[in-house]
Amino acid sequence: MELDKNKIITIDGSRFSDLPGFYDEVSLVLMKNTDWKVGTLDGFDDILYGGFGVFESREKIEIRWKESQKSKEDLGLETTRIFYQNKIRQGKPFNIELMQEKLDSLLSGKGQTLFEILVEIIESHKNITLILE
Incomplete structure (x- = not known):
């Protein structure tokens, strides 16, 4: 029997220092090979439903937010x-x-803060596990 492994997606807080940079980062890692880019909080929430981009609707995924303490300060x-x-x-x-x-x-x-809002948006999706690193 094969164990169900979550798809792991990494947001790298060292690659941005503001909200537009965050949108660029999540567009890069969540919307690969699409021409759609995240540009609002609602848009970020929308892509977390899946079905376009790198994971399917309701697919279990893990988001690892590297350098999350830096992001907490940057988006504070x-x-x-x-x-x-x-x-x-x-x-x-x-x-x-x-x-x-x-x-x-x-x-x-x-x-x-914006950081807290972004974390809340991610955590509102029951199929997503968020790990702050």
């Missing part, structure tokens, strides 16, 4: 603050009130 409070401020400044199509609430929550110490 300051980067997240700027992320929300840019959305507020840009206005439509963004919900400015919601972005302001998220910014206020972040600055009061209650909100999530």
Whole structure:
């Protein structure tokens, strides 16, 4: 009887230091041989459902996030603050009130950083095991 081995996908935190760099990295490792690139948090969540890119829908996979501590710092409070401020400044199509609430929550110490949001997105997919290295 053959043991079910998870497909292992590695995100390398040493190869990026901001959110666009993260999107480039996950596009490279999750969307090989496709012309579609990740560019939003929703888009990142979408590709984790599988069925296009490097794994099938509901296929069990393991994501290893190397240099995750560096990513936690790179995608931490300051980067997240700027992320929300840019959305507020840009206005439509963004919900400015919601972005302001998220910014206020972040600055009061209650909100999530981009790193925490990305981890939560990954962990919301029951077929994916996340290992922070």
